[in-house]
Amino acid sequence: MNLKRMLSNRRSVIITWLISYIVVLFVPVLFSAALYWEAQNTIDEQIQRANDTLLKQMQDAIDNEIAQVNRLTNEMYSNVKVHDLFYSNKFARDDFRYELYGIAQDLGRYRSTFSNIDEYYIYWSTSDIVITPMVYKPSSLLYSDLYSGSELSFGAWTHKISNLKQRQTMYTSRINETGRKQSYVSFISPFPADSNDKSVGSIVVMIDTNKLLHTISSVGQFNGGDLFILNENKQVLVSNTTKEIDLSPVSQILETSGNVYGNYHGIKSQFFYIKSYNSKLSYLMVVPGNLVWTASAYVRNVAAYSIVFSVLGGCILTVFFLRRNYKPLDSIMQSMTLYFGAEQKSGNEFHFIQNAFVDTVNEKEQTNVRLKQQQNQLRSHWISRLLKGRMDAQLSLEEAEPSFELKFDSENFCVMLFYLEDSELFFKKAHHLKVADKYKLLQFIVTNVVEELVNQQHTGYMAEVDDMMACLINIRLQDSKDTADRLEPIAREAQSFLKKHFEIEVTISISGFHTSKLEIPEAYNEALDAMEYKLIRGKHEIIRYEKIRKGDPSQLKAGYYYPLQIEQQLINYVKAGDVNKARASLNEIIERNFHQSVMNVELAKCLFFNLVSTFIKTMNEIGDMDIQETFFHNNPQAIEELTHSQTIADMHQQLLVMLEEVCRLTAAKLEVNKLKLKDDGLGEFLQKIIKFVKENYADANLNISMIGDSFQMKPTYVSKLFKDHSGEGLLDYINKIRIEKAKTLLREGNIPLQEVANLSGFNDLNTFMRLFKKFEGITPGQYKTF
Known part of the structure; x- marks a missing residue:
């Protein structure tokens, strides 16, 4: 027996034995070394601590x-x-x-x-x-x-x-x-x-x-x-x-x-x-x-000599027992090598026979798995084409069923669409896999869970379609009246199971009920239409086509609520930098539009872009380009993020961020103007204007010209000065003071509207009602009733 030949085979069992002997040998050696290391560290720490002290x-x-x-x-x-x-x-x-x-x-x-x-x-x-x-x-x-x-x-x-x-x-x-x-x-x-x-x-x-x-x-x-x-x-x-x-x-x-x-x-x-x-x-x-280190060096040398002598003695004994124990096994391996051939040898000697058998079995299983995977991929591709109405003329539906192991028990069909939301938590769990493998695993899990739940009552086949997953469901029930009601619990159970066990979040849409294989593409299009309403309904919802398209027509809004007076009110809040009132006004607009009735997706997007337009118009109306430039500099992706939002909640949140930023900029501008007023000595002059307005608001002749004449200044200069340093037009301020007085009179409840208008400085009742609704959003009569 040649020891050198044995050691040259790195997979030989002799290597395993050698490692075992070395481990047994080095346990006490390492233990001694650890004790020395600990003692050495203790001495070093004491010396360093003394010097540090x-x-x-x-x-x-x-x-x-x-x-x-x-x-x-x-x-x-x-x-x-x-x-x-x-x-x-x-x-x-x-x-x-x-x-x-x-x-x-x-x-x-x-x-x-x-x-x-x-x-x-x-x-x-x-x-x-x-x-x-x-x-x-x-x-x-x-x-x-x-x-x-x-x-x-x-x-x-x-x-x-x-x-x-x-x-x-x-x-x-x-x-x-x-x-x-x-x-x-x-x-x-x-x-x-x-x-x-x-x-x-x-x-x-x-x-x-x-x-x-x-x-x-x-x-x-x-x-x-x-x-x-x-x-x-x-x-x-x-x-x-x-x-x-x-x-x-x-x-x-x-x-x-x-x-x-x-x-x-x-x-x-x-x-x-x-x-x-x-x-x-x-x-x-x-x-x-x-x-310092003389005594430490002596201890180190003694420990080193003892370890060297122990290792040498152990190595000699290891070689002796290796030769003695391997000799009978080497004789057996020489006989088996003559039969299987040297090139067939893999692993150590004990694994040789087992591996020869396992390799044959594994090869057969891998062949079956590849065939199954290819069949699943072909079936998924075929179902995808079926859903989109792109059937291959050379392969009919009846021919495809046995080829792809499809079985349809009836002519009743429905389509479920699954949109996979952010699956970051799932990907973290599968961090050891490549990105492509993570997505394959994700699709594999969704496919198995959904098919398992659907097949309990019906027959379902999953397929990847564009960036979503679709389940073609063959309904076994002959009565279609409650089909959608029966499918929704299945969808909800799948959604809950994927979230609870795999941290996979999905949005699901369900098509209407169809009674022919030829209507399968129509069912798929209905599911797509329902999925579009994810923007309105939000993520992680189950959206049924029948509830969206076949509900009460009166529930589908033909427009949206955002009148001019409400827009002007929002503009006033933003111009004043009052973020709390502006936020409340925006939330009320969203509430009125989306929580009381169903709105068309395209119309919803128009509303949100109208609101963004309001913010931009407000910045333009302030007349300071620095505010608009600063806003877009601080939020370069604001509009893009809004357009890429997937739900109303996301768009609402993005609008709130934009609103708070605009209010912050306008409030900062107003504060700068106040400081400038103080530095320029104009604060006292503006206070005189404010006092003059509060004392003369009931005078119907009170206007910018009257104020200019009273202070012996040009009206245009007075108006510009007031707006530059208060952020509000002088005429708007006069009307606001008059409206506040009118509100006080209306709360008394027994004064006619014409008299309220006169006492507030308005000669014309229509002008009074128009301005009141502009500032408060309701008419004087409604305010009086409240």
Whole structure:
């Protein structure tokens, strides 16, 4: 027996045995490795937690120092004397010496409160003067005092503190009185620019780096790491080492906190970093790996050696038992291969005989399935042509019945159409299938469910027709009076079953009853006509042709309800930006048209496009093209979505969205006009016009000309001004006030209409009644009755 030949056959049972032995071998090995991994992770976490804690202590200590700097900076920022001096013209008048003295005295008083701050001063860029505690001096003198011997030149220093736009931190040094170099961390905070967008000065607070080093020294001594304080530009401000650092390992992630690995002076090290809470500083700690991971490496090596020895011993035993157990099976396979041929061998040795038999059976079953599928497809295609009246002259109906296994028990026929609505939930369940297979499965389920339910009482055959599915039903009952009533429960049960078990939603239409095979195309056309009423009835409905076409003719509307006064009322609501009243008016129009009687589909579409036309006319009537342009910019697909809506409910919802958008735009326009009125000082003038109208509405001569004469302005100007800033025509406003007064008088109930018209400012009763109906939608007499 050749072990190499056995292993070359990847489907051989020896591979299965080998995998089994390897699994048994590696279970304890993996368990040991898991224990080591867990122990290693625990050690690593403890080490990292300790270093994170040390870095957090460093952060807290330094942040406390910075908090003192921030409080001192805020004290100087909030000094009233500083603001009075820096943002005034006292420098031009040369009367600022006393204020400088006062500010210097205030700064001197901060010494006792902020004793840990080494130096601080305020630079006034307008006069090039620096204010220090108790004294002020020219900037050149301060530079010689604080920055003598510094690498920072006088020009660079003045440029730095006089041209800042935001707070910065920098490292500075000088040679002190003893001749030693003294280093500082300077926190520079600029004042807000003046009205000319020029810098007025900066506040500079300096902390001796030795204090910061003393604060962080205990952290570095504990773990032997190097510590760094970095400014916002990732420059080193303070460090406990003189070594230079390569920040490339953390340059991209210093904005957060954490740790990374990298090389530090040729040594693999761990970089721990964290950002200051109250400044833009970052704190960095670099710990060489050889100081931390020595014990961890020893544990790792011991575990690795033990695992290697275990694996080697197990492999030797595995080879021995494989050869011993496979030898008798190999003899059997050599005998069977001589009979079946080597090319017939598939799977492992135990599956060889079983597969030879199963392959033969499967091949026969697949042939039968393909024949059945082809027959079903041919039958579906033939039924589709039968429904459309496109029968093949070479194949009669009588010849097709046995060919396609069709059986018609009577001459009574009916057609059901199924429109598959959004089946997204079903497709999610079948996510493992391709898109084409999903649709095939969907059609297969619908076909089987419908045929199963129909065949309980009648005989039904499903077929795919265009983008719908049709069921040709052969009615077994001889009495056709209640045929439609018997089919509707079947349709409802199918609809409910598909929704409950498969998340498939359908709309169903049922044709009328027909008593001849030649009338099958007519039944199909009736079902199509009924399906069109999905627009009126909505989705997921069962629509019977008899109820739509053969009901009471008085129920079919010859027009729709949308009179001019109702349209004008809706326009007024939209122009006023009153979305609640506009929505209520639109809902009432839909209710009057679709919930009281049946409307023709084409007429329903005309109504909705008429309503859209009203919105567009309203935007045009406002006279501001920006509103119309903004509407179509924000809703570029509004009209297209409306035309593609499949039901009245969808169209109604789309209209509500468009209505709310138009009302929002008009309301925003009115608000802008009000603000403009306020800014232009015209609000008071318009209030005078409104007051004049309310006081003189009963005067029949009140009109735009009378108002213009009263205010000594041209009537056209007064009218345009009123409409531009109120969104409503002046004449419409006069009529609205008069109508409101008329409503009050009508509610009293005992005043004749002519007298009501006169008291409201109308000489002509017909004019009064016409305007009342325009604004309220009903006549004064009807309003009085209500």
